[in-house]
Each structure stands twice: as C-alpha cells, then as structure tokens.
Amino acid sequence: xxxxxxxxxxxxxxKGAPVELKCNYSYSGSPELFWYVxxxxxxxxxxxxxxxxxxxxxxxxxxxxxETSFHLKKPFAQEEDSAMYYCALLGTEYxxxxxxxxxxxxxxKS
Amino acid sequence: EAQVTQNPRYLITVTGKKLTVTCSQNMNHxxxxxxxxxxxxxxxxxxxxxxxxxxxxxxxxxGYKVSRKEKRNFPLILESPSPNQTSxxxxxxxxxxxxxxxxxxFFGPGTRLTVL
Numbered sequence: 001x002x003x004x005x006x007x008x009x010x011x012x013x014x015k016g017a018p019v020e021l022k023c024n025y026s027y028s029g030s031p032e033l034f035w036y037v038x039x040x041x042x043x044x045x046x047x048x049x050x051x052x053x054x055x056x057x058x059x060x061x062x063x064x065x066x067e068t069s070f071h072l073k074k075p076f077a078q079e080e081d082s083a084m085y086y087c088a089l090l091g092t093e094y095x096x097x098x099x100x101x102x103x104x105x106x107x108x109k110s
Numbered sequence: 111e112a113q114v115t116q117n118p119r120y121l122i123t124v125t126g127k128k129l130t131v132t133c134s135q136n137m138n139h140x141x142x143x144x145x146x147x148x149x150x151x152x153x154x155x156x157x158x159x160x161x162x163x164x165x166x167x168x169x170x171x172x173g174y175k176v177s178r179k180e181k182r183n184f185p186l187i188l189e190s191p192s193p194n195q196t197s198x199x200x201x202x203x204x205x206x207x208x209x210x211x212x213x214x215x216f217f218g219p220g221t222r223l224t225v226l
Contacts, residue, residue: 009150043114044153044200044217086152097168098215100145102152 002027002091006101013077014109021072021104023087032090033070039083077108112137114218122224131186131221133201141204142184146197191225
C-alpha cells in the first residue's frame, strides 16, 4: 500500500532558525516524491520534486530510501515561508495518482 | 493565463439538495482529478479522469459523481449532500496520466462546502 506520513501537524520556528519538515513514506516500488505548498488564501502548488534535485526558495529535500524519508529542509526560515506543506507520493496503480500526507503547518515567528 | 478554475468558491447548502461544483482548465490537459481536504487527513482523491468519457473512483468516491463530456470540464456532483461532505474541495489537472515526475498537477483555488 502507498502511504505518506507527516508526523507533525504544526511546526513553529523563529525567523532565521533551521527548518525540517518530516515526511516518511511506505511504497513497494521506486517512489516519486514531491513537496506541495499552500500559502494563505492561495491554491496548492508544487514546491519541488525529488527527481529534479533542485533547491526552491532555499528549500531542499533528499530522498533517503533506507529510511524511507523525504524530509524538507531550509537552513534559515523566513516569515514568508509560513504555509501548509504537503508531502506527496506518485503511485503507479492508476495513472498519475498522488497520495498526500496529512500536511504540516509551518509558522515562522519574528 | 493557464489555470484551473472552480465555481463556486464558497457554498452553504442543506442536506439532500443536489449541487454541482464546476471545474475547468484551459491547458488542454488530459488528466483531471477531484480531492477533498480535511484537517488531519490531508488531501484524499475522490474521482479522477484520464481523458474524455474516462472516469474512475479514487479513494473516497461515496456520495459523489463526476462526468467528463469535454476535455476542459470536470464537474463534481453531489446528488444528495450530507453533513459529512462538508469539506474543502480541490480540482487538479495535468498534461497526461502518464507516470512522470515532470507531469505536474495544477490545482484550482478550492471550493469550501458546508452542508447543514
């Protein structure tokens, strides 16, 4: 079964502090993983995908197959990073099916 | 502007009164999908469509219907809404249904539905 777990509902950090949003997955095949972000009053949008190995807005995420994790990290949080973050896994059962975690609210305090 | 639109954005209704939430995309995408977002549960897929006249159930299809008569539109129909369908609904689309990390899903702005 495909499952994505985000253990923290809320993560609160001070501006300038490091951020790590945790994501663990369960999947028997080779996973395709993503982070989506939803800023206040905006639609859900793609932040980054593991296959691109990119850094977006200072965020990075490394796929660790041994630990089945895809944690999102940023060395110095900014207030504009405050949002809801979803980890998602692309499954192979039926077409382009994304399985989402429950989401983590990130609050960056000044 | 390339986008996914949903209407209405907000809706309050009563139990049993049929309603339709529309979804439209202008990107000529083949794949469209409906999700509901609930606190603590994240986004769960309701129905999806790989192309015109091709639809299938997602994880939580009970109480919902969809149709895909045209490529750009994918309405969500609640024949007899109940209070447990109170939720935030998102429509999404992507170019194809192929498995590819580059096949990004684009989301609509969401529809907040309250069923009394």
